[in-house]
Amino acid sequence: MVFRTFLLKYGEIGIKGKNRGQFEDALVAQVRYALEKVEGEFEVSKEQGRIYVNALGAEDSFDAEEVIQALQRVFGLVGICQVLKMPVSDPERIAENAVSFMAQTYHMTPAPEGAEAEVKMASPEEDAMTFKVHTRRANKQYPMSSMDVDALVGERLLSAFPGRMKVDVHHPEVMVYVEIREEVYIYSRIIPGPGGMPVGTNGRAQLLLSGGIDSPVAGWMIAKRGVILDATYFHAPPYTSERAKQKVVDLAKLVARYSGPIRLHVVNFTDIQLAIYDKCPHDELTIIMRRYMMKIAERFAQQDGSMGLITGESIGQVASQTIQSLVCTDDAASMPVFRPLIGFDKQDIIDLSLKIGTYDTSIQPFEDCCTIFVAKHPVTKPRLDIIKRSEEKLKDIIDDMLETAVNSAETIRIS
Ligand code: ATP
Ligand code: MG
Numbered sequence: 001m002v003f004r005t006f007l008l009k010y011g012e013i014g015i016k017g018k019n020r021g022q023f024e025d026a027l028v029a030q031v032r033y034a035l036e037k038v039e040g041e042f043e044v045s046k047e048q049g050r051i052y053v054n055a056l057g058a059e060d061s062f063d064a065e066e067v068i069q070a071l072q073r074v075f076g077l078v079g080i081c082q083v084l085k086m087p088v089s090d091p092e093r094i095a096e097n098a099v100s101f102m103a104q105t106y107h108m109t110p111a112p113e114g115a116e117a118e119v120k121m122a123s124p125e126e127d128a129m130t131f132k133v134h135t136r137r138a139n140k141q142y143p144m145s146s147m148d149v150d151a152l153v154g155e156r157l158l159s160a161f162p163g164r165m166k167v168d169v170h171h172p173e174v175m176v177y178v179e180i181r182e183e184v185y186i187y188s189r190i191i192p193g194p195g196g197m198p199v200g201t202n203g204r205a206q207l208l209l210s211g212g213i214d215s216p217v218a219g220w221m222i223a224k225r226g227v228i229l230d231a232t233y234f235h236a237p238p239y240t241s242e243r244a245k246q247k248v249v250d251l252a253k254l255v256a257r258y259s260g261p262i263r264l265h266v267v268n269f270t271d272i273q274l275a276i277y278d279k280c281p282h283d284e285l286t287i288i289m290r291r292y293m294m295k296i297a298e299r300f301a302q303q304d305g306s307m308g309l310i311t312g313e314s315i316g317q318v319a320s321q322t323i324q325s326l327v328c329t330d331d332a333a334s335m336p337v338f339r340p341l342i343g344f345d346k347q348d349i350i351d352l353s354l355k356i357g358t359y360d361t362s363i364q365p366f367e368d369c370c371t372i373f374v375a376k377h378p379v380t381k382p383r384l385d386i387i388k389r390s391e392e393k394l395k396d397i398i399d400d401m402l403e404t405a406v407n408s409a410e411t412i413r414i415s
Contacts, residue, residue: 009079026198077193095156130168197226206301214312221340223259244366291332
């Protein structure tokens with residue numbers, strides 16, 4: 001038997017009233033997006049505060065594991081259940097289906113009728129999987145109470161799997177859910193979803209995306225709160241290679257598996273970096289460069305309709321991320337700068353990047369524009385007034401250079 005229906009559970013806290021419809025519509029849109037790349041044809045529907053995915057076509061036209069993996073990237077989902085869906089029928093028929101469902105889900109063979117005593121002796125009950133049946137009768141026309149359905153299904157399971165299953169209503173190892181609605185749904189496992197909010201419910205922000213470990217994770221975290229992402233990448237040809245740029249495109253693609261499509265702006269930063277190198281104190285290079293990155297990213301944010309910037313900074317990680325350095329960088333932007341990794345240790349960030357699947361790409365060894373013009377001894381406690389005074393040296397050329405950098409940027413649509 002192939003179970004071709006998936007029941008999707010979502011967190012409902014804080015989404016009452018009008019927001020609820022918006023939340024659900026965004027979630028349905030994201031579920032459809034996630035399934036676009038999965039083999040098979042799927043129908044996504046919203047019914048009575050639930051979202052269902054139905055696999056259409058032949059039984060072997062889809063792979064349930066692949067469907068589940070794709071759904072585990074949809075923010076807003078807290079649980080994914082593969083369910084047996086059947087028409088509303090008499091309780092015996094429901095119990096029979098519950099037996100088939102459990103047999104298949106937990107790889108058990110139902111005993112032939114009357115074989116109960118024999119099997120019981122062969123496998124002592126201590127090894128039995130404990131379970132509890134929970135019936136919800138949303139369809140109040142149904143002639144049997146939920147407690148009676150619980151009891152009947154429980155009994156049929158016990159006699160189908162003698163010695164293998166045992167009732168424990170307090171701490172069951174597995175649950176058997178029976179939901180009687182317009183149709184009947186039977187399921188057991190609830191595979192955790194990523195949580196968060198559906199992308200599209202909380203505005204848009206511009207990610208400063210480098211080829212490192214941190215910034216893709218930062219983007220993922222903000223997208224998880226329902227924010228649509230766009231990104232800006234600064235490269236410095238010929239000092240940085242085409243391959244380094246491709247790595248950032250690859251990272252953007254990996255983030256887009258969760259966030260949905262991303263507009264990636266690739267900015268040629270070479271002339272600005274050379275000008276800073278030429279005119280400003282070398283120990284301030286990184287800070288000054290960061291400040292211009294903020295200003296340029298903010299221009300794209302305005303163009304894209306974003307309300308904030310996102311970086312992968314974390315306090316004290318490197319010289320350019322001390323509190324004093326962050327003060328200087330922050331001052332360059334007039335929009336709020338979101339730094340979701342601010343209190344994370346590097347290892348926490350690495351663990352997350354492994355979990356979301358960006359790590360292997362991030363550690364590919366390609367040069368970044370920041371590492372090329374880096375000073376031997378960068379300031380660790382820059383003062384904003386001094387930094388601004390150093391920037392004065394660029395005042396005759398920088399506006400034109402910023403304009404050129406923005407206007408000559410290449411925009412790549414990532415999905
Ligand atoms: P990451 O792993 O994100 O590269 P990092 O530890 O290398 O971080 P820095 O190089 O100091 O840290 O960069 C701090 C932040 O500045 C990055 O997380 C990113 O948001 C932004 N940034 C740095 N370099 C670039 C770049 N070339 N293009 C776009 N953003 C950048
Ligand atoms: Mg970096």
